[in-house]
Amino acid sequence: MSRQSLTKAHQKITELSWEPTFATPATRFGTDYKFDKAPKKDPLKQIMRSYFPMEEEKDNRVFGAMDGAIRGNMFRQVQQRWMEWQKLFLSIIPFPEISAARAMPMAIDAVPNPEIHNGLAVQMIDEVRHSTIQMNLKKLYMNHYIDPAGFDITEKAFANNYAGTIGRQFGEGFITGDAITAANIYLTVVAETAFTNTLFVAMPDEAAANGDYLLPTVFHSVQSDESRHISNGYSILLMALADEDNRVLLERDLRYAWWNNHCVVDAAVGTFIEYGTKDRRKERDSYAEMWRRWIYDDYYRSYLVPLEKYGLKIPHDLVEEAWNRIYNKGYVHEVAQFFATGWPVNYWRIDPMTDVDFEWFEHKYPGWYSKYGKWWENYNRLRYPGKNKPIAFEDVDYQYPHRCWTCMVPALIREDMVTEKVDGQWRTYCSETCAWTDIKAFRPEYEGRATPNMGRLTGHREWETLHHNRDLADIITDLGYVRDDGKTLIPQPHLDLDDPKKLWTLEDMRGIPFGSPNILLNEMSDADREAHVAEYKLGGPAGRPAAKAGV
Amino acid sequence: MVDITVSKERSFPKQEFTDSEAGALVFPSSTSRSYNYFKPAKLRATMYEDVTFDVQPDPDRHLSQGWIYGFANGPGGYPKDWTKLVSSDWHQFRDPNEEWEKTIFRNNAAVVRQISLSLENAKRAKAYSHWNSSWTRFIERNLGAWMHAENGLGLHVFTAVQRSAPTNMINNAVAVNAAHKLRFAQDLALFNLDLSESDIGFDGSVHKDVWKNDPAWQGVRENVERLTAAGDWAEALFATNIVFECLVGVLFRSDLLMQISARNGDYITPTIVGTGENDYSRDLGYTRALFAMLTRDENHGAANKAVLNSWLATWVPQSITAARELQPIWSQPNEKVITFADSLESAKNTFRTVLGELGLNIPKELDS
Numbered sequence A: 001m002s003r004q005s006l007t008k009a010h011q012k013i014t015e016l017s018w019e020p021t022f023a024t025p026a027t028r029f030g031t032d033y034k035f036d037k038a039p040k041k042d043p044l045k046q047i048m049r050s051y052f053p054m055e056e057e058k059d060n061r062v063f064g065a066m067d068g069a070i071r072g073n074m075f076r077q078v079q080q081r082w083m084e085w086q087k088l089f090l091s092i093i094p095f096p097e098i099s100a101a102r103a104m105p106m107a108i109d110a111v112p113n114p115e116i117h118n119g120l121a122v123q124m125i126d127e128v129r130h131s132t133i134q135m136n137l138k139k140l141y142m143n144h145y146i147d148p149a150g151f152d153i154t155e156k157a158f159a160n161n162y163a164g165t166i167g168r169q170f171g172e173g174f175i176t177g178d179a180i181t182a183a184n185i186y187l188t189v190v191a192e193t194a195f196t197n198t199l200f201v202a203m204p205d206e207a208a209a210n211g212d213y214l215l216p217t218v219f220h221s222v223q224s225d226e227s228r229h230i231s232n233g234y235s236i237l238l239m240a241l242a243d244e245d246n247r248v249l250l251e252r253d254l255r256y257a258w259w260n261n262h263c264v265v266d267a268a269v270g271t272f273i274e275y276g277t278k279d280r281r282k283e284r285d286s287y288a289e290m291w292r293r294w295i296y297d298d299y300y301r302s303y304l305v306p307l308e309k310y311g312l313k314i315p316h317d318l319v320e321e322a323w324n325r326i327y328n329k330g331y332v333h334e335v336a337q338f339f340a341t342g343w344p345v346n347y348w349r350i351d352p353m354t355d356v357d358f359e360w361f362e363h364k365y366p367g368w369y370s371k372y373g374k375w376w377e378n379y380n381r382l383r384y385p386g387k388n389k390p391i392a393f394e395d396v397d398y399q400y401p402h403r404c405w406t407c408m409v410p411a412l413i414r415e416d417m418v419t420e421k422v423d424g425q426w427r428t429y430c431s432e433t434c435a436w437t438d439i440k441a442f443r444p445e446y447e448g449r450a451t452p453n454m455g456r457l458t459g460h461r462e463w464e465t466l467h468h469n470r471d472l473a474d475i476i477t478d479l480g481y482v483r484d485d486g487k488t489l490i491p492q493p494h495l496d497l498d499d500p501k502k503l504w505t506l507e508d509m510r511g512i513p514f515g516s517p518n519i520l521l522n523e524m525s526d527a528d529r530e531a532h533v534a535e536y537k538l539g540g541p542a543g544r545p546a547a548k549a550g551v
Numbered sequence B: 001m002v003d004i005t006v007s008k009e010r011s012f013p014k015q016e017f018t019d020s021e022a023g024a025l026v027f028p029s030s031t032s033r034s035y036n037y038f039k040p041a042k043l044r045a046t047m048y049e050d051v052t053f054d055v056q057p058d059p060d061r062h063l064s065q066g067w068i069y070g071f072a073n074g075p076g077g078y079p080k081d082w083t084k085l086v087s088s089d090w091h092q093f094r095d096p097n098e099e100w101e102k103t104i105f106r107n108n109a110a111v112v113r114q115i116s117l118s119l120e121n122a123k124r125a126k127a128y129s130h131w132n133s134s135w136t137r138f139i140e141r142n143l144g145a146w147m148h149a150e151n152g153l154g155l156h157v158f159t160a161v162q163r164s165a166p167t168n169m170i171n172n173a174v175a176v177n178a179a180h181k182l183r184f185a186q187d188l189a190l191f192n193l194d195l196s197e198s199d200i201g202f203d204g205s206v207h208k209d210v211w212k213n214d215p216a217w218q219g220v221r222e223n224v225e226r227l228t229a230a231g232d233w234a235e236a237l238f239a240t241n242i243v244f245e246c247l248v249g250v251l252f253r254s255d256l257l258m259q260i261s262a263r264n265g266d267y268i269t270p271t272i273v274g275t276g277e278n279d280y281s282r283d284l285g286y287t288r289a290l291f292a293m294l295t296r297d298e299n300h301g302a303a304n305k306a307v308l309n310s311w312l313a314t315w316v317p318q319s320i321t322a323a324r325e326l327q328p329i330w331s332q333p334n335e336k337v338i339t340f341a342d343s344l345e346s347a348k349n350t351f352r353t354v355l356g357e358l359g360l361n362i363p364k365e366l367d368s
C-alpha cells in the first residue's frame, strides 16, 4: 500500500468509533489518573490489511529458520551451559507476553481517546503471537536438545519455583492494580521501552555466540513488533502528563516500575548473559557494558531525560543506583551465586565456572576473583554426590540470604538490606526503594492523596515459608523436579550426563532440613533480631557471614 | 530503542562441536519429550494445547505462592468470580479452532489477500458501475452502519473480555475473536473508501449519521452499546456471540446481504461479508464449546443454565427489538428477493438450534 493510500485508509478507520449514548463500555479496571477527552493523534498507523500479511511474512521466516536449524543439526553445536538457563528463561517469558495482551483492555478502559484504542488492540494480537511463538520455540528445544528434563515440566515449574516467582512480577505487574500504573508505566514505558533491549537484543546475541541461532530468529521477530508498543505507551504517557494532577502519580510509578524492572530483569538476564555463556572473548561486551549502552544511554538519556521538559520527574537517583548495583556492588554476580547455591530446587543444571571464566570476569569486573572465585571453586569441588551435601548445606562461607519482600530477589547486597515491621510482620527488603514500594507506594493513600485504585502486594511472598522445616527430598518431590526414573534430580550442579554416579538423586537430599529465614526472623526476640540484622548487614560480598567479611 | 537491523561489527566465537543433540546419550529423562504437566484432551497433546495450556497460571494448578500482585479490592490474576457462571474445571475448555500464532496469521492474512484481490478486480472491471442508485444508497447506509457494530464489539466486548476469563485457553480464543471483528470492521471501512472513490456517487460519510440517527439502526446501536457495558465477561460473551450475533448479526449478514446482493448486481459485497460470516462460524464454534461445557457441568450445570436463562430474558428482547427495527431496510433495494419475515425466521431457527444444543429454554419472544 502506498503511503498516501495508507494515510487515507487510516483516516477512514478512525470513522469506526462513535460516542455512545445508550450505555458506555463497562469499566472493569480503575485508575487514579485523569485524562481529558480531547482528540489525540493516533500514535501509530496500523491497519489490519497490512498488519496480518506483514506478520505472516515474519512468521514464515521464523518457521523456516526452525526447519533449517533441525536439518542443519544445530544442536550439535549448542552449548549446554547456555541451553540450561533457557529452561528458566523460556518458562518465564511466555507469561509476561500473554499478560501484555491481557493488559491492553486495561489501558483502553483508562484512556478515553478512541484514537489510541486501535493500536492497543493490535498490540494485544502481537502479544498472543509472542507468547505462543515462544512456547513453540521451547517445545522445539525440548524435542531436539540432549536433556529435555526441565523443559518438559516448564509451566508447572515456573508456577512453583522461587525464580519463577521473581519472574512472574514481570507479568503480574502488567495486569493488576491501577490500570495506568500497570498497563502503561510498568509495562510499556519501562518494561518494553527499556528492558526489552536486554531481553530481546542482548540475549539473542549471546545465544548466537553459544551456537543457538534459533533464539535470535524468534526474539528479533518479537522485538520488531516492539516499536509500535513503545509508541502506544509514549502517547498515553504524554496524555497523562497533560494533567498536572497526574504528576505525583507518574513520579511514584516511574520510581516503582524502574526499580522493580531493574531488580527482576537485571537479575535474570544479567545471570543468563554473564554465567550462561561460554563466549569469553575479551572483546565481548559484559552485561554491564550492554546495560550502559542500551539502558543508560539509549533509554535513560535519549528517551527518559527529554521528557523532563514536559514535567516528568525522572528517577535520576535510581538510574544511577541501578548502575551502581550492577557495576560496583556485584548485583548480577550475587544473584548468579544465589541461583547456584539453590541448585537443588531449580529445574535446570548450572555449569561450574572454570579458570577461563574467572579470567574473563576479572578482566570485566576487576576484583571479581577475590570476592567470588573461592566460592565457585567450592562449587566445582562439591559438584558430585557421595562425599558431600549440596553446596548450600556445606560450610563454604555463605550465609543463606533473606528475601526481599517486594522484588523477591534476596537481599544480596547485604549492607543495603532494610528491615521493617509492616502489616504486623517483620519484612526484609533488598533496598530502600523496595521498602518504599511496599510501605508507601502500594497503598490506598500516597502523599496525602487517596489512591483507591493502586494495587497491593499479595500472596505467599517468601517462597521458603512454604517449605519451612521440611525435608529437602520431600520438597523436591512435591515440586516435581525429578527425572523419569523417579529418583534422579532434574537439577544438577554440573553438565556431566555420561555417568549415572555423577547425578544427584532424592536419596542424596534425604535428611537435609530446609528453613525459612523470614519465619526465623519473626520468631526472634527484639534483641536477637536487631543483632541478627546488624550482623547480616556486615556480611558479604559473595554471601560471606560478617565474622569473615571483607577481603 | 535499539535498531536491531544494524549489525554490529564483532568477532564471533568459533562454533564448537558439543554433541548436545537429542539421543546423544541415554540417561534418566533423556526421552522425556512432551510437556508433562497437563492432561491433553485426547491421547496426545496438540500443538495448540502445548503452546497455550497453563501459560496463564492458576492457584488451583501449580501456582504455589498464589498471585503476588492484586487489585485494591481483590486478588490479582483471574478471579473466578468475575462471572456468575461456575465450572468444576475451567481448564477443560479447548478451542475447537485450535488457534495459536500460526493459525491466527495464516488465516487472517489469507482473508486479507482474498479481499484485496476482489477489490482490485472489482475496480479493474468497473464492477460498481452496474449498481443502481437504490443499491448504492443501501450499501452506503446499511453496510456503512453495520461496520460500527463490528468494531465496537471487537474493541469493547472481545478485546475487553480476553482479560477476564479464568484460563489461557478461553482468553486466547476470545482474543482471536477480537482480531476477527476488528479486521472485518476495517475491511468494511476500506470497502466503503473504495466505493466512495469509484465515481458512482457513493457517499462515504453518511454511515456516521445513519448509525447515530437513523431509527432503523438505533435498536442495533443500543444493543451493541449495552453489550459493551456488560461487566460479567461471560454474560458479555454469551449475549454477543449467542444472542446478538444469531438474531441480528446473522440476520443482517447472511439472511439479508448474502441473499440479495447478487440479484442487485453486486458480486463484491458477498465476498467480503462472507469472510465475516466465516469468522463468525469459527467464533460461534468456540463459544458453543464453552457454554456447552458449562451447561453440562456435573456439579454446576443446572445453576449455570438458570443464569444463562436469566441472561436470555435480558438480552433476547433487546436483540429481537433491534432486529425488528431493522425491518424497513428490507424494502430499500429494487430487487427484494426475500422478506423480512423469512429472514428473521431463518435467523431464529439457527438461534433455536444453538439454544437446544445448550439445553436452554426457548424464550417466548421467539414465537412472537
Ligand SMILES: [Fe+2]
Residues within 6 Å of the ligand: A097, A100, A126, A127, A130, A222
Ligand atoms: Fe511482546
Ligand SMILES: [Fe+2]
Residues within 6 Å of the ligand: A100, A127, A192, A225, A226, A229
Ligand atoms: Fe510488547
Ligand SMILES: [Zn+2]
Residues within 6 Å of the ligand: A263, A404, A405, A406, A407, A408, A409, A429, A430, A431, A434
Ligand atoms: Zn527488592
